[in-house]
Amino acid sequence: MVTSSFPTFVAVFALITLQVxxxxxxxxxxxxxxxxxxxxxxxxxxxxxxxxxxxxxxxxxxxxxxxxxxxxxxxxxxxxxxxxxxxxxxxxxxxxxxxxxxxxxxxxxxxxxxxxxxxxxxxxxxxxxxxxxxxxxxxxxxxxxxxxxxxxxxxxxxxxxxxxxxxxxxxxxxxxxxxxxxxxxxxxxxxxxxxxxxxxxxxxxxxxxxxxxxxxxxxxxxxxxxxxxxxxxxxxxxxxxxxxxxxxxxxxxxxxxxxxxxxxxxxxxxxxxxxxxxxxxxxxxxxxxxxxxxxxxxxxxxxxxxxxxxSPAPTAVNWSAYATTIKPFPVQKSTFRGFISRDGFNFTELFENAGNLTVCQKELCCHLSYRMLQKEENEVYVLGAFTGLHGRRRREYWQVCTMLKCKTTDLTTCGRPVETASTRFEMFSLSGTFGTKYVFPEVLLTEIHLSPGKFEVLKDGRLVNKNGSSGPILTVSLFGRWYTKDSFHSSSGTSNSAITYLLIFILIMIIALQNIVLV
The missing domain is CATH 3.60.110.10 (Carbon-nitrogen hydrolase)
Structure with a gap:
């Protein structure tokens, strides 16, 4: 077996020949x-x-x-x-x-x-x-x-x-x-x-x-x-x-x-x-x-x-581009600590029907601009930030920015599981000063539904809604994984197809050399 350090250009070269x-x-x-x-x-x-x-x-x-x-x-x-x-x-x-x-x-x-x-x-x-x-x-x-x-x-x-x-x-x-x-x-x-x-x-x-x-x-x-x-x-x-x-x-x-x-x-x-x-x-x-x-x-x-x-390759998202260039929104004095599973988040409440908020935890600052169609009196939403090793085992390093509905109006319930919501958002824009390029955008609606076609990620790292309001929101999140900060590192993998790549590459080189000789 050949390790995954096998030159990438060979893999790509062979891949192109296989995809004709x-x-x-x-x-x-x-x-x-x-x-x-x-x-x-x-x-x-x-x-x-x-x-x-x-x-x-x-x-x-x-x-x-x-x-x-x-x-x-x-x-x-x-x-x-x-x-x-x-x-x-x-x-x-x-x-x-x-x-x-x-x-x-x-x-x-x-x-x-x-x-x-x-x-x-x-x-x-x-x-x-x-x-x-x-x-x-x-x-x-x-x-x-x-x-x-x-x-x-x-x-x-x-x-x-x-x-x-x-x-x-x-x-x-x-x-x-x-x-x-x-x-x-x-x-x-x-x-x-x-x-x-x-x-x-x-x-x-x-x-x-x-x-x-x-x-x-x-x-x-x-x-x-x-x-x-x-x-x-x-x-x-x-x-x-x-x-x-x-x-x-x-x-x-x-x-x-x-x-x-x-x-x-x-x-x-x-x-x-x-x-x-x-x-x-x-x-x-x-x-x-x-x-x-x-x-x-x-x-x-x-x-x-x-x-x-x-060809050409699409421009990659720069997940921290917007968040690191804007002036942070005012950090709320009412920031409080809460938990999602075992992870300690810093939260701040969305008090108004519309606004701009920032909440930070260590090097991660999360920015939110939002406008609700109507704020339900019996529903509370918060903006949260977490950066650190996740969970009981503390193995995977997460960076998370999330806007979520709390289970009740009691702020101690923020981060607990909740399946239904009534509040609709006319606009939201979520971004963060992520230290990783591996970020996964999540939008989850009431009764555990996705929102296809209702949001997009801009090249500067903002997760935004489009086409107006969608269904009532449970969470809007940017879920980052900073792999190099994990508490363990696995060995390089082995590839079942790397040998195939090598053989194809050698075959192509032989054919090319034969053509040169014939010329």
């Missing part, structure tokens, strides 16, 4: 799945019982895959943990695992299911892709034998990985990704390095990562910045956390902030606040789903642009 004849758009699908969970047990079930449960879930996924293909979808993403759920120990998950080979082995499990041992799940998923002529991403568990020569080999003699696989329309395994940033997953191991997994199609270039990976630089940002993918495939088992981290809110913001498509498939499990899937483009959501009322899955489809290397 690429289609401008494609139909994409994601499926939010109400997973059938196993009974809780402290002892492992039999492999037969594990397979029976997984097949019940695949039966449901099969119907979604067939329906997506019938409606013209070229690719479908299914959720993380969709085959068996998440409540396991290392021992109890083991019957659900299969040995998943490197895609370079050139394997169609549907035609040769025993080549790598007992792989009935991979064979069935491969056949679903082949029989419906569609790319299928699924999430399952991989097991890799190890021994005492591996200093970190677990006691049971296997590494166990949370894994995404992709099969092409011929049923061939074309991608495998081991999740790196695990979140409360004692059943799985962390890979030695983050993997940078991409694959090419006639309708674009795709990258893959899973759930909690989206918060980190490696692999998520590197796939976009250095490997120039058009679309991210993103299976997740996401628990919604208001006011800043509902699935539809943050995932659509990440797609906008990074300038790529994001196909996000979430688990549907209402009692754990799991819902929220979507097909998100750089200019906003194409389609999304959020449902806390039913226990049903949902198939989403949308036509998506293939965003190739534009």
């Amino acid at each position: 004849g690429t289609q401008d758009s494609f139909m994409a699908a994601v499926y939010e799945h109400a997973v059938i969970l196993p009974n809780r047990t402290k002892t492992p079930v039999s492999q037969e019982d594990a397979l029976n449960l997984m097949n019940k879930n695949i039966d449901i996924l099969e119907r979604a895959i067939k329906k997506a293909a019938e409606q013209g979808a070229r690719i479908i993403v299914t959720p993380e943990d969709a085959l068996y759920g998440w409540e396991f120990t290392r021992e109890t998950v083991f019957p659900y695992l299969e040995d998943i080979p490197d895609p370079q082995v050139n394997w169609i499990p549907c035609q040769d299911s025993h080549r790598f041992g007992h792989t009935p799940v991979q064979a069935r998923l491969s056949c679903l892709a082949k029989n419906n002529s569609i790319y299928v991403l699924a999430n399952l568990g991989d097991k890799k034998p190890c021994n005492s020569r591996h200093s970190t080999c677990p006691p049971n003699g296997y590494f166990q990985y949370n894994t995404n696989v992709v099969y092409n329309p011929e049923g061939k395994l074309v991608a495998r990704y081991h999740k790196y940033h695990l979140y409360a997953e004692p059943q799985f191991d962390v890979p030695e390095k983050p993997e940078l997994v991409t694959f090419n199609t006639t309708f674009g270039r795709f990258g893959i990562f899973t759930c909690f990976d989206i918060f980190f630089y490696d692999p998520a940002v590197i796939l976009v910045k250095d490997f120039h993918v058009d679309t991210i495939l993103f299976p997740t088992a996401w628990t919604n956390v208001l006011p800043l981290l509902t699935a539809i809110e943050f995932h659509s913001a990440w797609a906008m902030g990074m300038g790529v498509n994001l196909l996000a498939a979430n688990i549907h499990h209402v009692s754990l606040n799991m819902t929220g899937s979507g097909i998100y483009a750089p200019n906003g959501p194409k389609v999304y789903h959020y449902d806390m009322k039913t226990e049903s899955g949902k198939l989403l489809l949308s036509e998506v642009d293939s965003h190739h290397l534009p």
Whole structure:
């Protein structure tokens, strides 16, 4: 394997050659799945019982895959943990695992299911892709034998990985990704390095990562910045956390902030606040789903642009340009401290129907200009600023500017989850003196709705509304991630396609040299 320090110009050069004849758009699908969970047990079930449960879930996924293909979808993403759920120990998950080979082995499990041992799940998923002529991403568990020569080999003699696989329309395994940033997953191991997994199609270039990976630089940002993918495939088992981290809110913001498509498939499990899937483009959501009322899955489809290397490249947003050049608005004497989750924000109240406010925390100052259509007497809004290491574990460095509705008129409730609002804004403009260029714009409306087409980010870093008022607002936020200030730094990732780039580059050079000799 070659590390991600492989020269970017080679990757771009090879990418250009691979994209000749690429289609401008494609139909994409994601499926939010109400997973059938196993009974809780402290002892492992039999492999037969594990397979029976997984097949019940695949039966449901099969119907979604067939329906997506019938409606013209070229690719479908299914959720993380969709085959068996998440409540396991290392021992109890083991019957659900299969040995998943490197895609370079050139394997169609549907035609040769025993080549790598007992792989009935991979064979069935491969056949679903082949029989419906569609790319299928699924999430399952991989097991890799190890021994005492591996200093970190677990006691049971296997590494166990949370894994995404992709099969092409011929049923061939074309991608495998081991999740790196695990979140409360004692059943799985962390890979030695983050993997940078991409694959090419006639309708674009795709990258893959899973759930909690989206918060980190490696692999998520590197796939976009250095490997120039058009679309991210993103299976997740996401628990919604208001006011800043509902699935539809943050995932659509990440797609906008990074300038790529994001196909996000979430688990549907209402009692754990799991819902929220979507097909998100750089200019906003194409389609999304959020449902806390039913226990049903949902198939989403949308036509998506293939965003190739534009020429000339669009001008990047300078997230601090406006905020660092204006004279700060008067800082309110009534600034107070409050909390969103465990993070201490500095807040100031929006007392008037319209105004200009600034609130600061350390080096971050957040500026807001606003005008309400009518201020509801029983609703309080505040402007908040936070910069620092986030949460209980204090690992990720956040910079956040947010205007949000408080739960009640009691200011101590500001930052607590709230789902409904009545106040409409005729105008808002939010900006901040961010120290990072990775900022994700969020607008969340009452009853957990997005606001497609109703806001935009200006090149100077202002998040502003457009086309007049939208629905009643819960939050308007600029969510920044300052990766270099995280309390840990992951190793450079490994790329499954870097070798391909190198071979293509060498081939092109050989052809060029042959032409020179002939001349």
